[in-house]
Amino acid sequence: MPELPEVETVRCQLQKALPGRRFESVTEVDPFVLRDVSPEAVSASLGGRVVRRVDRAGKFLVLPLSGGTFLTVHLGMTGNLLMTDPAEAFTHVRFAALMDDGRRLVFRDVRKFGRVHVTEGGPAERINRLGPDAWLGDWGPDYLAARLEGRTGALKAFLLDQRNLAGIGNIYADEILFGARLSPVRPAGRLTRGEVERLAVEIKERLAEGVLARGCTVSDFVDSEGRPGTFQESLRAYGRHGLPCVSCGGPLARIVVAGRGTIFCAVCQS
DNA sequence: CCCAAGTCCTGGTTGC
DNA sequence: TGCAACCAGGACTTGG
Numbered sequence: 001m002p003e004l005p006e007v008e009t010v011r012c013q014l015q016k017a018l019p020g021r022r023f024e025s026v027t028e029v030d031p032f033v034l035r036d037v038s039p040e041a042v043s044a045s046l047g048g049r050v051v052r053r054v055d056r057a058g059k060f061l062v063l064p065l066s067g068g069t070f071l072t073v074h075l076g077m078t079g080n081l082l083m084t085d086p087a088e089a090f091t092h093v094r095f096a097a098l099m100d101d102g103r104r105l106v107f108r109d110v111r112k113f114g115r116v117h118v119t120e121g122g123p124a125e126r127i128n129r130l131g132p133d134a135w136l137g138d139w140g141p142d143y144l145a146a147r148l149e150g151r152t153g154a155l156k157a158f159l160l161d162q163r164n165l166a167g168i169g170n171i172y173a174d175e176i177l178f179g180a181r182l183s184p185v186r187p188a189g190r191l192t193r194g195e196v197e198r199l200a201v202e203i204k205e206r207l208a209e210g211v212l213a214r215g216c217t218v219s220d221f222v223d224s225e226g227r228p229g230t231f232q233e234s235l236r237a238y239g240r241h242g243l244p245c246v247s248c249g250g251p252l253a254r255i256v257v258a259g260r261g262t263i264f265c266a267v268c269q270s
Numbered sequence: 271c272c273c274a275a276g277t278c279c280t281g282g283t284t285g286c
Numbered sequence: 287t288g289c290a291a292c293c294a295g296g297a298c299t300t301g302g
Binding site: 001002003059074075076077078111113114115126152160162169170218219259260261 | 273274275276277278284
């Protein structure tokens with residue numbers, strides 16, 4: 001699942017490959033992944049534009065282009081954004097463009113949760129609803145405490161809500177809560193100051209660890225060169241239902257929180 | 271049939 | 287009573 005570390009891995013690679021490159025032509029567009037414009041408009045808007053930078057906001061990739069055009073991409077659940085040889089073929093291609101260096105930018109997505117936006121004058125509007133970047137954003141325990149205050153919902157639901165912090169998904173939420181020794185169902189507003197500080201540290205450390213591992217591949221994720229990440233080897237909670245807790249040895253439990261499968265240690269996490 | 275999961279949407283509840 | 291904030295759950299999607 002592309003969460004912040006996976007998207008950051010792709011961003012790093014695209015930042016080396018794309019700035020200065022010009023869109024020659026858009027070769028494939030599945031209208032389903034477009035929210036703002038028609039396939040024809042996408043071709044017209046992107047043709048001849050030069051990529052300035054490759055930025056990231058939470059799980060979104062944002063590409064400012066020449067002429068004030070912005071390409072905003074969300075990888076959804078199974079999306080890959082690849083820089084490939086034009087001869088290489090893929091299934092489930094939702095968007096593809098030929099660049100002026102002869103390489104091809106391919107957005108592939110089996111489950112169609114991903115979206116491609118082309119906008120003028122700024123990134124897709126959805127970006128404005130995001131809280132600070134969970135990894136690099138300018139926030140700390142004070143911000144977290146203020147956002148948590150008064151909330152009765154589950155702590156995990158708070159972490160998954162991109163309006164609080166942008167970039168955490170189901171995998172890293174479970175890893176962060178395990179590391180912070182906090183129960184996913186703790187009412188979010190009932191944390192002590194010490195627990196809030198522990199949580200803040202854990203969020204940044206687990207995400208940093210994921211970035212360093214070049215992301216986590218549990219099913220579909222590959223980077224822009226088609227390679228899997230390695231963070232899956234470091235998982236202590238996610239996907240380990242019934243396996244021994246690395247801390248106490250007891251079996252990890254599985255419950256559903258905020259509609260998501262949730263693995264945790266009922267002994268160590270409270 | 272259920273499960274996986276990110277985001278949007280809806281409808282209900284809470285509290286000022 | 288009005289209103290905003292909050293919260294739970296469903297819809298969407300395809301393959302295992």
